[in-house]
Amino acid sequence: MADDHESYTVVGERVALRPYSASDAEEFTAAARDSRALHRPWLFPPETAEAYATYRRTLDEDPARLGLLVCERAAAGRIAGFVNINNIVRGAFRNGALGYGAFAHAAGRGLLGEGLGLVVRHAFGPLELHRLEANIQPGNAASRALVMRSGFRLEGYSPAMLFIDGAWRDHERWAITACD
Template sequence: MSDETRPYLAVGPRVGLRPFSYADADEFTARARESRELHRPWLFPPCTPEAYASYAGTLLGDPARAGFLVCERDESGRIAGFVNINNIVRGGFLSGALGYGAFAHAAGRGLFGEALGLVLEYAFGPLGLHRLEANIQPGNTASRDLVRRAGFRLEGFSPVMLFIDGAWRDHERWAITAGERRPGTGEGPGPGPEPARSV
């Protein structure tokens, strides 16, 4: 599909961000099914059209959430993954929490570093947010590496924080604020040394 029929909210050299739509159900769920081995045990995106319709509906109808499909900007226009900003709080907080996943065909190609940079620019620009947080299970090294490269800092450790796949899971809290991002790159000033923590 051409760029004209896929309205992007932000674009980079290789990927663009566009809103979720119900019309993406077949491709999204096929990519999710292909990516089960990559995603487990960290992530459980919708794998059926019915589950996708419910998921997309919550993103499209909730002002406290913003959902982005990450699409390749080549002739294929394939959906490479998704990034959501959840729990958006306005007022004095101006913050949101990230959720994201790359699909298997896009993993390891650097597309998500570019996509996360675009999300940071959009969040700290048009959305007017001040802070983004990513909560990551300690064993999910790919996700930790992604946010570290983008300039997020490790803020702390929360035991049994989120209920995922039948159990309460520990999470690390990574965050970045608008003033820490290097304009034009989506990156912060660099991660610096990782603070020590007890386990």
């Protein structure tokens, strides 16, 4: 069964991207709860309707953020994961920082990889960004493999960069530019 969702931002072969909506709360939070073992300790997507509403509102109201759901086209638009571009800076920098995650039912199937590729093309095309970066905790092998397959390069190491799950965590800085 193919999807017929008309609000896609970008369409690929197996996935399409669209903004978060209020009506996604139940599906998104259920998938987040079902994916807890996959995501922890790296990622903590909202697992309740209230947390989802706050999360979505933050994405909607902050012009320095763009949140996109990765939806599986062959599964009637079922949410496979998400890719957010955060801390978007315009001007001479034209940069954004990525946050992303696949849900357990979609993990290992290449759907997030295709979605990330669509986000990169969208960022370097219509959004007119020049650079995207992904900051990854060194032990997160799946995330490192994803960005490597997508053409990102390792640029450095940032000790105690982000406060996650009660502690300051080290991160590797991966990036890709429009001219790569």
